[in-house]
Amino acid sequence: xxxxxxxxxxxxxxxxxxxxxxxxxxxxxxxxxxxxxxxxxxxxxxxxxxxxxxxxxxxxxxxxxxxxxxxxxxxxxxxxxxxxxxxxxxxxxxxxxxxxxxxxxxxxxxxxxxxxxxxxxxxxxxxxxxxxxxxxxxxxxxxxxxxxxxxxxxxxxxxxxxxxxxxxxxxxxxxxxxxxxxxxxxxxxxxxxxxxxxxxxxxxxxxxxxxxxxxxxxxxxxxxxxxxxxxxxxxxxxxxxxxxxxxxxxxxxxxxxxxxxxxxxxxxxxxxxxxxxxxx
Numbered sequence: 001x002x003x004x005x006x007x008x009x010x011x012x013x014x015x016x017x018x019x020x021x022x023x024x025x026x027x028x029x030x031x032x033x034x035x036x037x038x039x040x041x042x043x044x045x046x047x048x049x050x051x052x053x054x055x056x057x058x059x060x061x062x063x064x065x066x067x068x069x070x071x072x073x074x075x076x077x078x079x080x081x082x083x084x085x086x087x088x089x090x091x092x093x094x095x096x097x098x099x100x101x102x103x104x105x106x107x108x109x110x111x112x113x114x115x116x117x118x119x120x121x122x123x124x125x126x127x128x129x130x131x132x133x134x135x136x137x138x139x140x141x142x143x144x145x146x147x148x149x150x151x152x153x154x155x156x157x158x159x160x161x162x163x164x165x166x167x168x169x170x171x172x173x174x175x176x177x178x179x180x181x182x183x184x185x186x187x188x189x190x191x192x193x194x195x196x197x198x199x200x201x202x203x204x205x206x207x208x209x210x211x212x213x214x215x216x217x218x219x220x221x222x223x224x225x226x227x228x229x230x231x232x233x234x235x236x237x238x239x240x241x242x243x244x245x246x247x248x249x250x251x252x253x254x255x256x257x258x259x260x261x262x263x264x265x266x267x268x269x270x271x272x273x274x275x276x277x278x279x280x
Contacts, residue, residue, distance in 0.1 A: 006213075006246065007063055008274045009033035010258040010267050018049065018099065019056035026062065029267040030275075033063040033255045035105070035212075038095045041069045044084045046091045049098065058100030063255060065142070065212060066096050067105045074127045075109040075119030075153045082126065089130055089141075096139035103142040103211050105176045108154035108163060110146075119153055123166040131170040142176040142211050147184035147227035155185035155225075157202045164206060175206055178214035178259075179237060179245070180230075186223040189237050195244040203250045215242060215256040215274060231260045232270045243277045 009031030014022040018036065026034045039047040057064060072085045089106065096104045111119035131141055143163065148155035154163045160175060167173045179189060188194040202210060217235030219228035233239035245251050256278075258270045 004253045006251065006253055006278060007032040007255040008215075008258075008271055008278060009035070009063075009255065010260075010271060011035040011037075011067065014038075018053040019060060020053065022057065022064075023060060023062065025264070029264050030271045031267075033065070033257065035065040035067055035257045035259075037069070038066050038092060038099070039069060039088070041067070042071065043069065044071060044088060046088065049095055051098075054095070054098040058098065064099060064101045065103045065105060065255075065257065066092055066099070066101045066139070068092050068107070070107065072106055073109040073112070074123050075111045075114075075151075076122075077112055077114035077118070082122065086126055086130065089127070090133065093130065093134055093139060093141065097135060101139045103140045103174060103176070105142045105144050105212065108143050108145050108152070108159075111151040111153060113151075116151070116153065119151075120162065120166045123153075123163070124168075128167050128170060131167060131172045134172045138172075140172050140174040140211055142174045144176040144178055144214070145181055145185065147181045148186065148225040149227070155181070157182070157187065157198055157205060160202070161205050164209075173209070174211035175202070175209045176212040176214060177202065177210055178216060179241070180214070180216035180218045180235075181227060183218045183222050183237050184220060184225055184227055188222045189241040189244075190222065195241050196248060199245070199248045199250040210250060210254055213245065213251060213254055213256045215245075215258050215270075216260055229260055231262065231266060232258065232273050239273070239277065242274060243280065246278045
């Protein structure tokens with residue numbers, strides 16, 4: 001656990017180049033860190049990077065994270081989906097090395113139509129080797145639990161225990177905690193002490209593994225199992241919960257990244273609000 005201030009930033013547009021566009025957008029919204037896509041988030045294409053942009057980002061000193069496309073699912077019974085997930089994750093981790101990213105975020109996936117045990121075996125068989133390939137100093141792979149809809153493999157904080165166990169508690173397996181997902185999965189962050197209870201449980205199960213917080217309010221009520229993000233303080237989670245997050249020792253020094261709806265003007269407001277809660 002760190003005592004330094006949490007950086008606050010957001011998922012940024014990289015139009016005009018990963019570094020050139022990304023860093024400009026980041027400055028424009030008042031972000032202190034950034035998360036990017038390096039490939040189309042809704043496709044399997046391994047979009048080639050531009051070495052000069054990758055180097056520029058790596059040398060910028062900015063703390064950056066890469067989010068894997070939404071299609072990636074290591075629990076899928078479809079052999080093609082599984083093969084594409086492996087290829088895309090391997091490729092993106094390599095891009096993480098080249099850009100100096102601290103982490104690569106991956107959704108924890110779904111068993112879809114197959115037994116959960118089979119899906120967990122696939123994790124062990126196919127995701128663990130990718131963790132083994134990450135070089136020293138390379139990015140962590142950050143597991144992002146989901147909102148709990150369908151046959152999701154990991155939604156609650158408690159679900160992280162079997163998930164990490166399937167990956168042999170590999171040291172490069174970290175956690176990305178999404179406030180909207182956790183709330184949707186049934187962690188009542190809006191209740192008095194709800195944030196504290198959730199982060200205490202996370203720390204007990206996976207001490208030292210929290211590396212990134214996706215700060216999103218929720219359009220839906222707690223336990224709705226719906227992944228619908230809202231602007232900070234305008235949803236069912238509310239401002240107070242985010243203030244409680246900043247105050248919790250497990251979140252100390254962990255970057256907060258917004259993925260809230262809207263455009264640059266909206267992101268500026270959300271980031272400014274989070275900074276005011278952090279600095280209060």
